[in-house]
Amino acid sequence: xxxxxxxxxxxxxxxxxxxxxxxxxxxxxxxxxxxxxxxxxxxxxxxxxxxxxxxxxxxxxxxxxxxxxxxxxxxxxxxxxxxxxxxxxxxxxxxxxxxxxxxxxxxxxxxxxxxxx
Numbered sequence: 799x800x801x802x803x804x805x806x807x808x809x810x811x812x813x814x815x816x817x818x819x820x821x822x823x824x825x826x827x828x829x830x831x832x833x834x835x836x837x838x839x840x841x842x843x844x845x846x847x848x849x850x851x852x853x854x855x856x857x858x859x860x861x862x863x864x865x866x867x868x869x870x871x872x873x874x875x876x877x878x879x880x881x882x883x884x885x886x887x888x889x890x891x892x893x894x895x896x897x898x899x900x901x902x903x904x905x906x907x908x909x910x911x912x913x914x915x
Contacts, residue, residue, distance in 0.1 A: 799828070799854060802890065803838045805876055806852060809907050814876040818900045820891060823861050826901055830856050833912055847911050854905035865896025
């Protein structure tokens with residue numbers, strides 16, 4: 799799962815526990831209960847499991863309009879308030895459309911992959 803570098807730090811600190819993606823739920827390549835590498839874009843997204851230091855376990859996936867975002871959701875997105883999250887969304891994804899339906903992926907941080915056990 800690809801994140802911005804500053805979001806990876808927030809994931810490690812337990813501040814970011816969900817992410818919104820512009821793909822419909824059925825088009826996502828994520829499954830509840832599965833652990834995924836958490837990387838930033840570029841070459842880092844091609845790290846092997848052994849090279850990766852950060853992982854997330856998906857605990858829930860839902861869909862909702864961006865306009866349904868609450869203060870609590872913005873906080874779970876990385877410690878933002880609503881206004882800050884909208885600014886970050888526009889910086890990363892372009893236009894903020896409150897009617898746009900997005901996938902909400904809730905996750906928990908793991909510092910290792912279960913296959914390492």
